[in-house]
Amino acid sequence: MGDVIAYRPKPDPSQSGPKVGMILFLSAWGMLFVSLFFTWAFVRAQADVWPPPDTPTMPRHIAWLATAAVALCAAAWFGANRLTRAGRRQAVAPALALAFLSGAAFVGLHAWAIVVGRQIRMGGSYGSLFMTMLFFHALLAATGLPAPVVLFRRALRGLYSPQRHIGIRVWGAYWYFTAALWVVMFGVLYFL
């Protein structure tokens, strides 16, 4: 017959499910970028000089601007989370609007960097890597852009409370991941 086991009360699936789902989703994205860094290391290890001689390099000011944009975006998400927890409902929607605008600026700056890269004819393995990694990171950021729009509309309708705001928490985590990854990528692409 059945044995007796102790079990904890189940966490509310509507709250814990999205959290687990986001961890898994970010794991998949993480593996994609691990593959890209593996590719970078593979190509980099075969080159005698890096960047290869006569290869134009990307101006850094766009990357610094992008870093500022993504940092602002992450801060906006952090603020939205804290404000929701504090019960300050009116301030949540502006924080989400700021998150969207800074996130969109970040995607735009990546797009600008890719355009500049093509204009200065970054080619070969160095240029290919640069463009591809920027593209995939822009894709990661663009995938997270609809979230603040949806959450903004919900925040305007007053759907979030200090207890129930899982959407803001998980999408905030998504953008923290995006920002942290950009910091690593910035270092790898521009300084190594």
Add this chain to the structure above:
Amino acid sequence: MAVAVNATAADTPGYVRIARRYLWCGFAALAVGGLLAMLIRFQWAYPGRPVPLWGKALTPAGYQSVFTLHGLTMIFFAVTPLLIGAMGTLLVPSMVGAGRLAFPRLASVAWWLFLLSELTAFASCFVELGAPGNGWTMYPPLSTKVESPGPGQTVMLVAMLLWVVSSVMTAVNLLTTLIRGRANGLGWMRLPLTAWGLFLTSLLTALFLPVLGVAAGLLFADRELGTSYFAARTGNPLLYQHLFWIFGHPEVYILILPVWGVVGDFVAFFSRKPAFWYRGTVYAMCAITAMSGLVYAHHMFVAGIGPMLGRSFMILTLLISLPGEVMFLNWLLTLWRGSIRLDSPMLFALGTMIVFGIGGLSGLYLGAIATDIPLHDTMFVVGHFHLTMAAATFLGTFGAIYFWFPKLYGRQLNETLAKVHFWLTAPLLLLVFGGQLLAGYMGQPRRLFDPYVYEFLHRVKVVNHGTTMFAFVLGAAQLVFVWNLIATLRRPATAVDNPWRVGTLEWTTRAVPGGEAAPALVVRRGPHELSNPEVLAATGRDYIGQAE
């Protein structure tokens, strides 16, 4: 106890409807892939002769496209939707007592993306210069624009990328359902082995399919955007091989892990015994999953990797067979002195064990460098992976379909026809793919348009003629299943009340759309509580439901 599938379509849970769609997509791809296999078999036996019913002979380029499409169709669009799409989507919510998927809308989006990827892949046949013709691995430089100038390769890469996105979505959904949707009391060590197989498969899918996404994305960029990752002079084609096999070897386990779970459950159910050392089987499956990403370079022993690296991967490859042995022995010891019932799912499970056993043993020769080098790129490799990835997954999948079909359509497939299907299929699978092992051992390289232009391969002709005949009979034998399927679906739906007399949740509890009933469910025991004398004395049955 009640049935999970209700008689009216409106009452059928959404996840069941999505599982059905995957099932039909998988069947369609299986039919296309099977017909392509017949063309390949005909070519090996009678190169240059007109194909019956078609009237034309295959050209070398056409033959290359045929074997490429066959591989891609079977792996990505037949086995995956049947096992993970249909069975995963159907079983995970009901086996864990959730009554729904964690993200129902995501499941729907994933299916539409899957359909789009399947249609895109088949669309590659209709573009200028036809479908790609460089094998399912799509190795550069063969797949670069220089060697494959037509748009077919690019279209196929787009299909791959869509497939990756869809599969990751499904995997995240199944994993979240398994992690967070389990009923009260359903601890990890009370999950059916099928659920464990689907869990580990989904984990590998979520982690390793993005690597294929990168490989396909970089190849796409090389072809269409002017990058140079894989060009022989400015890049390195070996990089693609690394990326492809980092995904490709776990993909083998992605396909086989659900089947292992199904076999583990079936040998217990149909021996009327608890699974022998259930935890050992679970640990073995977990160990294989963990190691699956660490053995990939045994596919590259002849690609010029360093000897030290080669030896390391050889040792890891041989080590991964140890948990496989533990699992296999547990199956055998579950059967030992059991009250074995040879119902159709059990026959398919036993068939899976046999073909997988032979396929696994032949893999040892390919895992060791000394024997892999002469056997590399021969038909031996083709025989090996067809026994493990094709025959084993085919039999396991059909066993699962016969077992859980009542959960999909509220009808049970005809048992006699199912047994006829098995007895025609399993021995022929062994003969067809065993013949490939033999042809490879006799020296036939794979993918040759006409093997007999080489004098030394004339001796293989008799083997190829025989296996081709067996393959044609095998293909025709599948009509028994088609007949069974059509006849069953034409019958009115009848409520089927636990026909196999097992205690897992999907058979012993009512699946409630939306999962409203899930909180009330309390699981009290494991999945294989069979032939317990106390249960027999109390209920008169030799099984008891997990939540009873």
